[in-house]
Amino acid sequence: MANIFLSSAHNTYGQDKPYTSLNTPELNDIITYINEESLDELLGFLNAFTPISTAELDNIEVKLTTVYAEGLELQVQTKNTESPSTNAQNHPEQRQTFFIAFPAAITHPDELQIQYIALKQKADKKLGKKTIKLTKQVFDVQDSYRVSKNMLRLELNMPTLNNTNGTSNPTSVPINEAGYAYLFDLEHNALIKDTTADNIDDSKNTSRLARSHCYYTLRKAWQTPAGIQAWVDVFLHGNTPGGNWANSLQAGDTVVTKREFPEKIEHLRDGQALLIADETSMPTVARLLELWENPTPPLVVSVTQNAADQRYFDTVKIRSGIDIGSINNRIDSNSERTIKNTVKDNFTVLPIVTDQQCSGQHLASLIDNTIGNYLIDQPIKIDKVWGALEASTVKALRPMLRERLDLSRAEVVIKVYWRQD
Ligand SMILES: Cc1cc2nc3c(=O)[nH]c(=O)nc-3n(C[C@H](O)[C@H](O)[C@H](O)COP(=O)(O)OP(=O)(O)OC[C@H]3O[C@@H](n4cnc5c(N)ncnc54)[C@H](O)[C@@H]3O)c2cc1C
Known part of the structure; x- marks a missing residue:
């Protein structure tokens, strides 16, 4: 994969390598959608196809600025507390633009999705990650x-x-x-x-x-x-x-x-995890609980509009989908000492019942406050977060939780599962 570093000052392309603009009315919507919902994928492209290292990823903001027939233009900015405009004036070198080439140039806007997926497959393969499959x-x-x-x-x-x-x-x-x-x-x-x-x-x-x-x-x-x-x-x-x-x-x-x-859950293997589910992600959290191999049980926040739907977790048993003996053995051999019944069989659910449709900043604050109040009385440190919620809630909640729990981007994975009209 060739990476073409573009001049940050002019944002123009080398004379010898012109790119073809896409003339499709939906392009702006597609770019907005990718920027809101697929940040992880953009970071994956940078990690796989540019010299930016995994450690550096936590300290940058990435934005998809344009899609050409030949690939994606990504703008990368080093995180700074200054406002973006002041930052750009004072530190122009902190903004960089990267071109990430599609595996094949697209000839029709309809092919954009296919090439985007092909690019993701290629990036995941390079990074040794499981990837999306186009299988019937x-x-x-x-x-x-x-x-x-x-x-x-x-x-x-x-x-x-x-x-x-x-x-x-x-x-x-x-x-x-x-x-x-x-x-x-x-x-x-x-x-x-x-x-x-x-x-x-x-x-x-x-x-x-x-x-x-x-x-x-x-x-x-x-x-x-x-x-x-x-x-x-x-x-x-x-x-x-x-x-x-x-x-x-x-x-x-x-x-x-x-x-x-596949879902992005590798970070939950160890440490104290917090899982945040709404009605659409309760099935994921239920299965995560059944297959929970991390020795520390997670804290679960469960958001529903109707109190009756909180009962969904009543029949879910942590680790019921795995052989507990094998986990204890693994923990024993890792620590080279004998630990009996290391794995605890419980998890705590913090229910949030909204009674009416609730999303965005309001729901994000509700979730953040519920966690904050719980942590006042409980001497635990949350190390990892996984959740999936509505788009505007996700956007508001990610920075709140990173700040409250003092966690890096890689430790807080909150996915968009649906979008409020
Ligand atoms: C990876 C992934 C996994 C998912 N897994 C599941 C799953 O296992 N089970 C599941 O139920 N969903 C799951 N979802 C979410 C599901 O795909 C969305 O909720 C989807 O939008 C539902 O489509 P729809 O046709 O019912 O409603 P839409 O066409 O999306 O929306 C119609 C209307 O309903 C509203 N609306 C949509 N979703 C909700 C909601 N959850 N609560 C309140 N109002 C809503 C919208 O604002 C809109 O006004 C998953 C999503 C993703 C991305």
Whole structure:
């Protein structure tokens, strides 16, 4: 991957290497979206394709400024307490612009997503990280039922395919990974329903769907003789495309996924962790708890609009998805001494019930204050954070928690799982 360092003063390109502007009306929205939701990915590109080191990443601000047919232009600024304008005047050398080339130049704006994903795959591979996959998977729906007031569980099955030689095809559904997400193709079911109803009215075709895809997490998956069984928990928050899709599914239907990606949770392996869930990320946190190998149980903040949905965690047992003996053995051999029952079997939930739809600065302050109040009485130091919430809440909460808990960017991972209109 060639990195072309661009002059920070002029922000222009070398005569010998002109880049092609993209003429698409959505480009500004795409750039805003990437800057708000994909900061980690931009940092990953810098880490993989520029001389900026992992340690330096914590001390810079990165912004996607332009997308060209050939790649991305990233502006990097060293963090400073001065305002950006004063900073630029006083320290112009602290701003740098990097060009990160796509694996192949795009010829049509529709290819932007493909090249962006290809770039992410390449960066993750270089950094030795698990990455996004563009794989089509088909599951059979077996059942659906509520597991809390508004959380609908889909029970899915992926049959083991037998080859002609009698061996079975291993499926690629991850059984021991928390937060593994699938992009479900909502149009697949709308199409089938239209076809089976012999609906030939063009005005009712699937283009009417306000949303054709939706991310949902693999709540849990396990191997059975008949194939992989899986749960996907969909929070129903009114009349929305994702909720309507999940509600309409019946035993015998198929569901199709088109993309899948792992969650960023490696930092939770040790230290005192804080997990922050809202209704959409409760499935991820539940699975994190079941697969919790860190000897210290986490503190969990659970935000719901309705008090009844707090019951979602009632049936979740920490470490129930792993062999505790093996963890104690690992801890024993690491510390070279015998520790019996090192692993404690509890976790604390701090419930926050908002009673009405609540997001942004207000919810961020509510979460921050709840944690602050808890820490007044509890002698613990939070070392790591993972959470997933609404976009504006995430934006407000990240700096609050980093400041309150005195943590680095890498220690505070708070993802955007949905966006308030
Ligand atoms: C990696 C990842 C994993 C996810 N895993 C899960 C999961 O396991 N289970 C799950 O339920 N969701 C999960 N989500 C979130 C889910 O994809 C979003 O909530 C999605 O927006 C739902 O689509 P929708 O069609 O229901 O509503 P949208 O089309 O997004 O929104 C329609 C309307 O509903 C409002 N709205 C959307 N979401 C909410 C909400 N949560 N609460 C209140 N109002 C809302 C919007 O503001 C809008 O007005 C995940 C998201 C990501 C990125």
